[in-house]
Amino acid sequence: MKVVVWNENRHEKTNAAVSTIYPKGIHGAIAEFLQEQGIDASTATLDEPEHGLSEEVLNETDVLVWWGHKAHEDVNDEIVERVYERVLEGMGLIVLHSGHFSKLFKKLMGTTCDLKWREDGEKERIWVVDPSHPIAEGIGEYFELEQEEMYGEHFDIPSPDQLVFLSWFEGGEVFRSGCTYTRGNGRIFYFRPGHETYPTYYNQNVQRVIRNAVEWVKPVTRNRPEYGHSQAIEDLSSKNKQ
Amino acid sequence: MKVVVWNENRHEKTNAAVSTIYPKGIHGAIAEFLQEQGIDASTATLDEPEHGLSEEVLNETDVLVWWGHKAHEDVNDEIVERVYERVLEGMGLIVLHSGHFSKLFKKLMGTTCDLKWREDGEKERIWVVDPSHPIAEGIGEYFELEQEEMYGEHFDIPSPDQLVFLSWFEGGEVFRSGCTYTRGNGRIFYFRPGHETYPTYYNQNVQRVIRNAVEWVKPVTRNRPEYGHSQAIEDLSSKNKQ
Amino acid sequence: MKVVVWNENRHEKTNAAVSTIYPKGIHGAIAEFLQEQGIDASTATLDEPEHGLSEEVLNETDVLVWWGHKAHEDVNDEIVERVYERVLEGMGLIVLHSGHFSKLFKKLMGTTCDLKWREDGEKERIWVVDPSHPIAEGIGEYFELEQEEMYGEHFDIPSPDQLVFLSWFEGGEVFRSGCTYTRGNGRIFYFRPGHETYPTYYNQNVQRVIRNAVEWVKPVTRNRPEYGHSQAIEDLSSKNKQ
Amino acid sequence: MKVVVWNENRHEKTNAAVSTIYPKGIHGAIAEFLQEQGIDASTATLDEPEHGLSEEVLNETDVLVWWGHKAHEDVNDEIVERVYERVLEGMGLIVLHSGHFSKLFKKLMGTTCDLKWREDGEKERIWVVDPSHPIAEGIGEYFELEQEEMYGEHFDIPSPDQLVFLSWFEGGEVFRSGCTYTRGNGRIFYFRPGHETYPTYYNQNVQRVIRNAVEWVKPVTRNRPEYGHSQAIEDLSSKNKQ
Numbered sequence: 001m002k003v004v005v006w007n008e009n010r011h012e013k014t015n016a017a018v019s020t021i022y023p024k025g026i027h028g029a030i031a032e033f034l035q036e037q038g039i040d041a042s043t044a045t046l047d048e049p050e051h052g053l054s055e056e057v058l059n060e061t062d063v064l065v066w067w068g069h070k071a072h073e074d075v076n077d078e079i080v081e082r083v084y085e086r087v088l089e090g091m092g093l094i095v096l097h098s099g100h101f102s103k104l105f106k107k108l109m110g111t112t113c114d115l116k117w118r119e120d121g122e123k124e125r126i127w128v129v130d131p132s133h134p135i136a137e138g139i140g141e142y143f144e145l146e147q148e149e150m151y152g153e154h155f156d157i158p159s160p161d162q163l164v165f166l167s168w169f170e171g172g173e174v175f176r177s178g179c180t181y182t183r184g185n186g187r188i189f190y191f192r193p194g195h196e197t198y199p200t201y202y203n204q205n206v207q208r209v210i211r212n213a214v215e216w217v218k219p220v221t222r223n224r225p226e227y228g229h230s231q232a233i234e235d236l237s238s239k240n241k242q
Numbered sequence: 243m244k245v246v247v248w249n250e251n252r253h254e255k256t257n258a259a260v261s262t263i264y265p266k267g268i269h270g271a272i273a274e275f276l277q278e279q280g281i282d283a284s285t286a287t288l289d290e291p292e293h294g295l296s297e298e299v300l301n302e303t304d305v306l307v308w309w310g311h312k313a314h315e316d317v318n319d320e321i322v323e324r325v326y327e328r329v330l331e332g333m334g335l336i337v338l339h340s341g342h343f344s345k346l347f348k349k350l351m352g353t354t355c356d357l358k359w360r361e362d363g364e365k366e367r368i369w370v371v372d373p374s375h376p377i378a379e380g381i382g383e384y385f386e387l388e389q390e391e392m393y394g395e396h397f398d399i400p401s402p403d404q405l406v407f408l409s410w411f412e413g414g415e416v417f418r419s420g421c422t423y424t425r426g427n428g429r430i431f432y433f434r435p436g437h438e439t440y441p442t443y444y445n446q447n448v449q450r451v452i453r454n455a456v457e458w459v460k461p462v463t464r465n466r467p468e469y470g471h472s473q474a475i476e477d478l479s480s481k482n483k484q
Numbered sequence: 485m486k487v488v489v490w491n492e493n494r495h496e497k498t499n500a501a502v503s504t505i506y507p508k509g510i511h512g513a514i515a516e517f518l519q520e521q522g523i524d525a526s527t528a529t530l531d532e533p534e535h536g537l538s539e540e541v542l543n544e545t546d547v548l549v550w551w552g553h554k555a556h557e558d559v560n561d562e563i564v565e566r567v568y569e570r571v572l573e574g575m576g577l578i579v580l581h582s583g584h585f586s587k588l589f590k591k592l593m594g595t596t597c598d599l600k601w602r603e604d605g606e607k608e609r610i611w612v613v614d615p616s617h618p619i620a621e622g623i624g625e626y627f628e629l630e631q632e633e634m635y636g637e638h639f640d641i642p643s644p645d646q647l648v649f650l651s652w653f654e655g656g657e658v659f660r661s662g663c664t665y666t667r668g669n670g671r672i673f674y675f676r677p678g679h680e681t682y683p684t685y686y687n688q689n690v691q692r693v694i695r696n697a698v699e700w701v702k703p704v705t706r707n708r709p710e711y712g713h714s715q716a717i718e719d720l721s722s723k724n725k726q
Numbered sequence: 727m728k729v730v731v732w733n734e735n736r737h738e739k740t741n742a743a744v745s746t747i748y749p750k751g752i753h754g755a756i757a758e759f760l761q762e763q764g765i766d767a768s769t770a771t772l773d774e775p776e777h778g779l780s781e782e783v784l785n786e787t788d789v790l791v792w793w794g795h796k797a798h799e800d801v802n803d804e805i806v807e808r809v810y811e812r813v814l815e816g817m818g819l820i821v822l823h824s825g826h827f828s829k830l831f832k833k834l835m836g837t838t839c840d841l842k843w844r845e846d847g848e849k850e851r852i853w854v855v856d857p858s859h860p861i862a863e864g865i866g867e868y869f870e871l872e873q874e875e876m877y878g879e880h881f882d883i884p885s886p887d888q889l890v891f892l893s894w895f896e897g898g899e900v901f902r903s904g905c906t907y908t909r910g911n912g913r914i915f916y917f918r919p920g921h922e923t924y925p926t927y928y929n930q931n932v933q934r935v936i937r938n939a940v941e942w943v944k945p946v947t948r949n950r951p952e953y954g955h956s957q958a959i960e961d962l963s964s965k966n967k968q
Contacts, residue, residue, distance in 0.1 A: 088354065088398075090858070110352035110400075111425050112330065114469035122478055125959070127637045127658050128951075132816070132908040137946040141638065150474075153611045153650065154467035154625065156330075156426055158352075159403055161888070166637065166650065166658045170960075171474030174611050174650045174658050182858040183353050184398055220863040225396035225854075227356035232392075232413030233851070236364055332616070367717070369879045369900050370709075374574070374666040379704040383880065395853045395892065396867065404645070408879065408892065408900045412718075416853050416892045416900050424616040462621040467612075475609070476654075572838065572882075594836035594884075595909050596814065598953035606962055634958075638951035640814075640910055642836075645885055655958030667837050668882055709880035711840035716876075716897030720848055 001062045001218055002040050005031045006053065008068040008075075009045040011196045018196045026067050026194070029201045030210065037211055046071055051079050058086045063214050066105070069098035069196065080104050088184030089224055092217025094210065097194035100155075105190070108183050109157055115175070116152035122170035124148040124193065126177055126205075133164045135178065135189065135212045143205040149195035151175045157190075165209075167192060178209070180216075185224055189213040243304045243460055244282050247273045248294065250310040250317075251287040253438045260438045268309050268436070271443045272452065279453055288313055293321050300328045305456050308347070311340035311438065322346050330426030331466055334459025336452065339436035342397075347432070350425050351399055357417070358394035364412040366390040366435065368419055368447075375406045377420065377431065377454045385447035391437035393417045399432075407451075409434060420451070422458075427466055431455040485702055486524050487547045489515045490537065492555040493529040495680045502680045510551050510678070513685045514694065521695055530555055535563050542570045547698050550589070553582035553680065564588050572668030573708055576701025578694065581678035584639075589674070592667050593641055599659070600636035606654040608632040608677065610661055610689075617648045619662065619673065619696045627689035633679035635659045641674075649693075651676060662693070664700075669708055673697040727944055728766050729789045731757045732779065734797040735771040737922045744922045752793050752920070755927045756936065763937055772797055777805050784812045789940050792831070795824035795922065806830050814910030815950055818943025820936065823920035826881075831916070834909050835883055841901070842878035848896040850874040850919065852903055852931075859890045861904065861915065861938045869931040875921035877901045883916075891935075893918060904935070906942075911950055915939040 007027035011018040022029050027043040034041035044052025046068075058064075064083065068075065080103045087093050087108065095105045100113045127142045152173030158181070165178030177192035191209060194200045201207070249269035253260040264271050269285040276283035286294025288310075300306075306325065310317065322345045329335050329350065337347045342355045369384045394415030400423070407420030419434035433451060436442045443449070491511035495502040506513050511527040518525035528536025530552075542548075548567065552559065564587045571577050571592065579589045584597045611626045636657030642665070649662030661676035675693060678684045685691070733753035737744040748755050753769040760767035770778025772794075784790075790809065794801065806829045813819050813834065821831045826839045853868045878899030884907070891904030903918035917935060920926045927933070 108352045110350045112469075116469060116472035118472050118474060120474060120478055122474070125656055129637050129639070129660065130643070130908060131638055131911045131948055131951055132913050132946065134946055137948060141951055150472075152472060153613050154469075154615055155613070156467070156469070158400060159424060159614070159646065161401055162643065163647065166660075168652060168656060168658045170476065171478055172476040172609055172652060173472075174652045176613065176650075182401060182856065185857045187858050220858065220860050222857055222863060222865075225398070225857055225867055227354075227358060227396075227398070230358040230360050230392075230394060230415075232360060232362060232364070234412065234414040236362055236413055367898055371879050371881070371902065372666060372885070373669045373706055373709055373880055374671050374704065376704050379706060381706075383709055395855050396857055397855075401856070401888065404885065405889065408902075410894060410898060410900045414851055414894060416894045418855065418892075424614060427615045429616050462616065462618050464615055464621060464623075467615055467625055592836045594834045596953075600953060600956040602956050602958060604958060604962055606958070634956075636956060638953075640951070640953070642884060643887055643908060654960065655962055656960040657956075666885060709882070711838075711842060711880075711882070714842040714844050714876075714878060714899075716844060716846060716848070718896065718898040720846055720897055 002060055003034055003063045003065065003214055004042055004044050004057065004061045005065040006044045006067065008071040009047065010071050011069065021197070021199050026196065026201060030065060033207045034211065034214065039214065046074060051075060053079055053083060055082065058082060058091070061086070061091055062218050063092040063094065065094045065096065065210070066099045066102060067096045067194065068102045072102050075103055077103070080107065084108065087186040087188065090185035090219035090222070092219060093186060093188045094213050094217060095188065095190045097192060100190065108188060111158060112156045114156045116173065118150040118171060119195070120150065120171065121147040122150055125168040126193070127166045127168065128164070129166050130162060130164045133162060135164050135209060135216050137212055138208045139205055145193055145200060145203060147198050148193060148200060151192055185219070185222060187217040189217050244302055245276055245305045245307065245456055246284055246286050246299065246303045247307040248286045248309065250313040251289065252313050253311065263439070263441050268438065268443060272307060275449045276453065276456065281456065288316060293317060295321055295325060297324065300324060300333070303328070303333055304460050305334040305336065307336045307338065307452070308341045308344060309338045309436065310344045314344050317345055319345070322349065326350065329428040329430065332427035332461035332464070334456070334461060335428060335430045336455050336459060337430065337432045339434060342432065350430060353400060354398045356398045358415065360392040360413060361437070362392065362413065363389040364392055367410040368435070369408045369410065370406070371408050372404060372406045375404060377406050377451060377458050379454055380450045381447055387435055387442060387445060389440050390435060390442065393434055427461070427464060429459040431459050485546045486544055487518055487549065487698055488526055488528050488541065488545045489549040490528045490551065492552040493531065494555050495553065505681070505683050510680065510685060514549060517691045518695065518698065523698065530558060535559060537563055537567060539566065542566060542575070545570070545575055546702050547576035547578065549578045549580065549694070550583045550586060551580045551678065552586045556586050559587055561587070564591065568592065571670040571672065574669035574703035574706070576698070576703060577670060577672045578697050578701060579672065579674045581676060584674065592672060595642060596640045598640045600657060602634040602655060603679070604634065604655065605631040606634055609652040610677070611650045611652065612648070613650050614646060614648045617646060619648050619693060619700050621696055622692045623689055629677055629684060629687060631682050632677060632684065635676055669703070669706060671701040673701050727788045728786055729760055729791065729940055730768055730770050730783065730787045731791040732770045732793065734794040735773065736797050737795065747923070747925050752922065752927060756791060759933045760937065760940065765940065772800060777801060779805055779809060781808065784808060784817070787812070787817055788944050789818040789820065791820045791822065791936070792825045792828060793822045793920065794828045798828050801829055803829070806833065810834065813912040813914065816911035816945035816948070818945055819912060819914045820939050820943060821914065821916045823918060826916065834914060837884060838882045840882045842899060844876040844897060845921070846876065846897065847873040848876055851894040852919070853892045853894065854890070855892050856888060856890045859888060861890050861935060861942050863938055864934045865931055871919055871926060871929060873924050874919060874926065877918055911945070911948060913943040915943050
């Protein structure tokens, strides 16, 4: 299984607060903890040729992790289309935090994916609402992030196929923080935490969720279904003779 | 409540088989049976200015019924965007038959909406799988259409919020024929039947389903939620003082 | 449409704090605001013969509202079965607050319906997470109850068909507070608020939600499907001759 | 991972047609193909003490496969309760064919689980409607069973969390044949095929589905959530002082 962690990697270049927390970039931090658990994880970033997402790379990618924020518009439409097609073909996709507003996620959801937000360093408490779900394995009844950006409802997404986590915020909001979807042959997991100015991706629970999600979204081995004109399987000739 | 029945209205102009069945167009036939039940239903078609879907028209439309087939690409992207926004604002949408491949439906679903098809005049039997659903009210356990185009699985849609009807086809296929979704403030119903060369929209059961669906997708009275930066509701000052 | 509001009506008899708030009982308060909106609402209570839920009464009931708490075990199993059957036949059911632990709700859900709770008079903020849903019509983005009992996740229910409301609690918990289900021909809505020592059922938003829910769960007109042995619809004789 | 295949094992004792097809019983056939794929699978049957489902056995069981038909009523209520509790604790459950009418499945679903049926040796074609689902891995777009009992809609179940397979029957019916649910910490898969007088459980596709489902329903490692009275996580004292 090959995982590619994609990051726009722009905050890291311009904001010392971010590069201090994530000296190898958010992508580097995520790839690193996946590698430490024996996963073949590499990285790709916006400013590489083809954003690091050439057809060759994508064809060999089983799971793509996506982090973007201020440069969504700089992602080339052609690359978005390419990644989108790969998801429908079965590539697993994990969209993190501000990736909710990426072209890719909005295209897959069919909605604006808008939400309320506030950057005030408040506490987030993430509750497990589906204890049967493999993505929540190893997580207690809840876990806390002492400081995070707030994302609040209404979150303008389609009703999730499965709702795994709900967040409570100190300022009074709630949020559907762990949501699964299927699109074509592919499975998708959206996970809320991960503002760039907090060390969220070093949190053990956050790492465990992402690790679990990699396993959960990984592709099944199958071709895309055949679409288009299709011969009858049953004999329709008697009907036609009538 | 104002309903607008939209139709590309191209088959009717070029195929005598179609115009014989639907002398007032598919849109005319649908609007007529809705009007006979006391609904304020009008029509709009592709070749009208702005496809008959000006901002004025859409702002006053509670429910839009959509039929398209061979001219999906002729629908202007700007109009698609306009209708899409109205759905998110709450306008109900009923997508019929080959409308599955419209730009609008694909954008709302986030998938290709592809399927298997065959035009062989075979029998379709439509089963109610959710007898609690208002869209199925007045429909027996199943109803039949003696001749219809076949649509077969896999239907490349997101998992429906509610699955109301399943079709059985003589040639051996099945299909999820009645599917509901929500997107933003709007509700959507996809209904499979209605190939242009068969008198499907005169069928009493088909009419009843569309009539029920109009009622089911009609908007609730509410504004779009507020999105974007949001002040804390609870007092965060004690936290900040620490 | 006939609505019956059922209440165990025991706190009202033994706890002055409750009878002061609800001099006509919780059932009386709920029936009253429904009546004021033109709905034919009556009441039934545990200590009436057959708990006020005779076959005659139930056969004429379109929507049953259920409030129970400390006397769940006193509800006769035969009556539970009778109500259960009526729900499957199509009678709408609204289960309020501590009714989560009623025999009826547990039987319909297939789970323990257990949860965390705390009676500490804290604030609850109820957020709309499905703005397209008719049950949320007329409700702003959220509403608050200054003092309520806390119910917290994990709430041991099946994944709701539709999730309409989420609660935020001052003490740090979240809860899926508005959940819809279908069972047989019937529709069910669970709504969290309503501890007996707070004037929750006088709250305008709570009343609006219950009013909307009555409309949403009301039965469709249809018989139960036919089950059991069934003749083939298609001719299987050619097969049998082979 | 330990799998227990449970069978009432009554047809096998009284009907030569069944014992000829399944000389080791349906349970034996299923356990055998699982063992051949390296799974630790054993069997348990109705006429064993405690139906072969002692607390010791169940506590070590990760996945239970259930086949029953004519002796549902002979299953002891206490054992049903014991198995039910284990499912809520996380034990995976696969219910096969006529197990739809078992006390266990009905209790978990909250509905009658009734359906239409016909024993006429007709063809069943099982379509994959969720190509992203691991339970469908290795299965083509559809597979056929030349002779099976028909099960037809309406199938009186709650709306499945995930719908994986749909069946087409020669006689004109359709059926939701592969359905997933979660209950408490446990995951459940219902799979339709497997009438006792046909060699269905030797079919490679059927075996693959069951094999996949064993993997899919297997428990996550976690305790049941804590329910009941719960201290506030946040400090409510400032509120109480007011």
